[in-house]
Amino acid sequence: MRVEALALQLRPRPMAEAADLGVLLVHRHARSLLRTWAPLFAVVALLALATIEIRPWLPTLLLFCLKPWLDRSLLFVLARAVFNDETRFADLWAQQRTVWWQGLLSTLTLRRLSPWRSYTQPALQLEGQRGKARRQRRAQLLAGKRGAAFGMHFVFANVEIALCAGLAMLVVWFAPEGLHRNVLSWLWQSAGVGNQLVLALAYALVIFVLEPFYVAAGFVMYLNRRVELEAWDIEQEFRRAFA
Amino acid sequence: MPLDTLYLAETPEGIALALRPAGLVARGLAWMIDLAIRLGLLVAASIVLRALGGFGGALLLITYFALEWGYPVVFELSKSGATPGKRIMGLQVVMDSGLPVTPGASIVRNLLRTADFLPFLYAFGAATLLLRADFKRLGDLAAGTLVVYSESVTLHGALPPADPMPPARTLTQTEQAAVVAWAGRAPRLTPARFEELAELADSIAPAPQGGATAPRLLGVAHWLLGHRGAPR
Numbered sequence: 001m002r003v004e005a006l007a008l009q010l011r012p013r014p015m016a017e018a019a020d021l022g023v024l025l026v027h028r029h030a031r032s033l034l035r036t037w038a039p040l041f042a043v044v045a046l047l048a049l050a051t052i053e054i055r056p057w058l059p060t061l062l063l064f065c066l067k068p069w070l071d072r073s074l075l076f077v078l079a080r081a082v083f084n085d086e087t088r089f090a091d092l093w094a095q096q097r098t099v100w101w102q103g104l105l106s107t108l109t110l111r112r113l114s115p116w117r118s119y120t121q122p123a124l125q126l127e128g129q130r131g132k133a134r135r136q137r138r139a140q141l142l143a144g145k146r147g148a149a150f151g152m153h154f155v156f157a158n159v160e161i162a163l164c165a166g167l168a169m170l171v172v173w174f175a176p177e178g179l180h181r182n183v184l185s186w187l188w189q190s191a192g193v194g195n196q197l198v199l200a201l202a203y204a205l206v207i208f209v210l211e212p213f214y215v216a217a218g219f220v221m222y223l224n225r226r227v228e229l230e231a232w233d234i235e236q237e238f239r240r241a242f243a
Numbered sequence: 244m245p246l247d248t249l250y251l252a253e254t255p256e257g258i259a260l261a262l263r264p265a266g267l268v269a270r271g272l273a274w275m276i277d278l279a280i281r282l283g284l285l286v287a288a289s290i291v292l293r294a295l296g297g298f299g300g301a302l303l304l305i306t307y308f309a310l311e312w313g314y315p316v317v318f319e320l321s322k323s324g325a326t327p328g329k330r331i332m333g334l335q336v337v338m339d340s341g342l343p344v345t346p347g348a349s350i351v352r353n354l355l356r357t358a359d360f361l362p363f364l365y366a367f368g369a370a371t372l373l374l375r376a377d378f379k380r381l382g383d384l385a386a387g388t389l390v391v392y393s394e395s396v397t398l399h400g401a402l403p404p405a406d407p408m409p410p411a412r413t414l415t416q417t418e419q420a421a422v423v424a425w426a427g428r429a430p431r432l433t434p435a436r437f438e439e440l441a442e443l444a445d446s447i448a449p450a451p452q453g454g455a456t457a458p459r460l461l462g463v464a465h466w467l468l469g470h471r472g473a474p475r
Contacts, residue, residue, distance in 0.1 A: 009247035012396040014333060020248050020266030023373060028246060155271035159369045166366030213373055217268065228398060231428050231440060237421035238443040 004239035007084040015148035018224035022216035029081035045204045056196035068111040074215040116149035118218025167202035260341045263392045266378040276328030319349045335393035348386035355382035399427035405461035410447040426464035
């Protein structure tokens, strides 16, 4: 890791402030993210939505389960973004073996259940350790930071629900005068495919917007933890001043 | 320009203040804590007021109104400038000039919570916190306020003892700060990592061949802090 090349100002921050810096990282590299994340997510979301004919609740469940796998591509882009590197889809495609297929099973099972997955994911995906070393690394990252990591996850989970509900309410609001109640009961209670499709679409849209922020927040929190553990801020200053 | 979350405010005297605005995670958690506190107070009030019958019901509605609208304003105008939830998360409400929040601004930013509440469950407020670089929601924009981190993290410990020694050249302020910060970080780092960092700054603590750089750079840190003479 070339600490001096990091395009983030390193200093000791509270964990929540590091998560905020992640939000700004997404702003600055929105173009890189769009170029890679939009096509990838469009394909996955369309495939997931196509399963609505099998069971009305299946697309939502599929998207939910696939999130840790989708996060890997986002983290790949963001890990380059902290060095100010632009990413194109071709770059992601070239790295697909490590980004998409490495540790596929644990990504889809164990990672899905982790309550702080975006915080520990960089250690698993970027540090390339295995077995015992990897477990120790994870424990070291989490020591004393479980609360902060879970708090971040908890906030984003709630925002996801709020945004989904907000989008669903928009549908209700755009209903013709006097029919709001009917539309509302159609949306929540009918067992048809149409309303489930609307809800699944809203969920997909929210994931599309929110997931980059979630991954970036966890990633910068991880970097912040390394500032704490390894004095990266001082290394950055020293290399800039004395090298 | 390295990426940072600072918000620069200029005082009338022309001094630039760097405020550290707080975003979604800290404020979301603070909001949840406040919500829990308000709910708790409301439940307690309803248990007490139930004994009064219909009159109690009216009082309960007034209590609810006061809690919903008064709670944030009263706490934000108190000395800490923060509701209990914000205080637990280490946050504070200030004007975006860095001054303490004024009563008018506090009322405006809390009245506009309704605008953030819509369409549903603060979806709009969350969206503005994610999309604006200074993490202001609508109420903050209208009132000209900012929610900032009031506490900073210190990783510093006490400096390990060493013989003071002057640096090989004059150091700029940031360089001095970096050296002192490095020295104060000693208790948190392994000796190997401590030495590895010291070697980056080898040029300002030159010494006879061989030996570790860390003790000499520590001496420089003591010298920069104004210690002269015998080892402390």
